[in-house]
Amino acid sequence: xxxxxxxxxxxxxxxxxxxxxxxxxxxxxxxxxxxxxxxxxxxxxxxxxxxxxxxxxxxxxxxxxxxxxxxxxxxxxxxxxxxxxxxxxxxxxxxxxxxxxxxxxxxxxxxxxxxxxxxxxxxxxxxxxxxxxxxxxxxxxxxxxxxxxxxxxxxxxxxxxxxxxxxxxxxxxxxxxxxxxxxxxxxxxxxxxxxxxxxxxxxxxxxxxxxxxxxxxxxxxxxxxxxxxxxxxxxxxxxxxxxxxxxxxxxxxxxxxxxxxxxxxxxxxxxxxxxxxxxxxxxxxxxxxxxxxxxxxxxxxxxxxxxxxxxxxxxxxxxxxxxxxxxxxxxxxxxxxxxxxxxxxxxxxxxxxxxxxxxxxxxxxx
Numbered sequence: 001x002x003x004x005x006x007x008x009x010x011x012x013x014x015x016x017x018x019x020x021x022x023x024x025x026x027x028x029x030x031x032x033x034x035x036x037x038x039x040x041x042x043x044x045x046x047x048x049x050x051x052x053x054x055x056x057x058x059x060x061x062x063x064x065x066x067x068x069x070x071x072x073x074x075x076x077x078x079x080x081x082x083x084x085x086x087x088x089x090x091x092x093x094x095x096x097x098x099x100x101x102x103x104x105x106x107x108x109x110x111x112x113x114x115x116x117x118x119x120x121x122x123x124x125x126x127x128x129x130x131x132x133x134x135x136x137x138x139x140x141x142x143x144x145x146x147x148x149x150x151x152x153x154x155x156x157x158x159x160x161x162x163x164x165x166x167x168x169x170x171x172x173x174x175x176x177x178x179x180x181x182x183x184x185x186x187x188x189x190x191x192x193x194x195x196x197x198x199x200x201x202x203x204x205x206x207x208x209x210x211x212x213x214x215x216x217x218x219x220x221x222x223x224x225x226x227x228x229x230x231x232x233x234x235x236x237x238x239x240x241x242x243x244x245x246x247x248x249x250x251x252x253x254x255x256x257x258x259x260x261x262x263x264x265x266x267x268x269x270x271x272x273x274x275x276x277x278x279x280x281x282x283x284x285x286x287x288x289x290x291x292x293x294x295x296x297x298x299x300x301x302x303x304x305x306x307x308x309x310x311x312x313x314x315x316x317x318x319x320x321x322x323x324x325x326x327x328x329x330x331x332x333x334x335x336x337x338x339x340x341x342x343x344x345x346x347x348x349x350x351x352x353x354x355x356x357x358x359x360x361x362x363x364x365x366x
């Protein structure tokens with residue numbers, strides 16, 4: 001992945017072993033692959049005689065391209081028509097990229113769109129999203145709270161927006177400060193704990209309720225998955241109700257993109273879009289001034305935002321993703337993309353077929 005220096009996630013050799021078993025004719029790894037997670041190239045080459053080292057361009061030239069984060073659009077144009085791209089593509093919030101992939105004839109499969117019959121994602125690390133983000137947020141609270149570890153302090157109040165996959169993990173993690181060892185040490189000295197209030201999406205529309213809720217909040221977490229990403233859940237004006245020392249945690253991490261129709265904005269308006277190179281933004285941070293001026297940033301609080309919270313634990317993250325990806329790649333390499341059936345024999349094949357870009361777009365038009 002070539003997004004920023006802090007991105008250090010590479011799939012582990014186990015996934016190469018799986019591709020070898022599937023009968024991949026050749027497995028091309030970019031030079032330097034694995035260094036970010038402390039795995040030498042020899043460890044990849046030893047598990048498969050079909051593996052070799054190539055350039056980034058050679059990797060993009062293959063029949064199937066597997067990369068966790070989607071390449072930039074100019075790199076996508078290098079993919080040949082009919083090639084399969086397996087990546088986190090986020091179709092709903094990246095409409096221009098989605099349309100480009102379809103126009104290029106790339107049989108893209110968005111990992112975040114592969115879901116089972118209940119709508120639950122098959123390839124996800126939502127537990128790590130929640131725990132890593134909540135842990136980072138409480139570390140900031142601990143640094144700034146004058147009596148964080150004193151028995152006289154009041155309970156800390158957390159408001160979690162959303163009760164789905166991320167929200168449920170975030171609420172649980174918040175009751176433990178994102179760090180079970182920290183919780184144990186505070187419990188041992190009789191420090192009051194954490195009160196978590198989960199607010200589901202249908203209640204966030206009620207302004208009077210939200211103002212009262214925000215006034216009592218020490219940590220505000222956005223774990224929503226919005227059907228309409230053009231509307232914030234919490235407009236910036238509402239943040240005036242959040243205490244001056246309140247902290248915002250962006251776990252949804254939708255980007256700002258005002259050039260698409262409809263536009264895409266964050267669930268909590270005015271929060272910077274962070275990365276592994278920088279995800280903590282005090283109110284005076286220059287990142288606020290770099291946000292598109294059409295976005296209201298008047299009310300600023302210390303905010304944490306990272307496009308990929310699992311990336312804070314790169315090895316654990318990639319071990320999880322690799323294991324989840326194995327059955328997906330079994331489908332991808334098992335038959336041509338045009339033969340994947342939404343009514344196919346296996347649940348995984350049906351899920352992969354639904355997540356292929358042309359079928360996904362067709363289902364939305366229907």
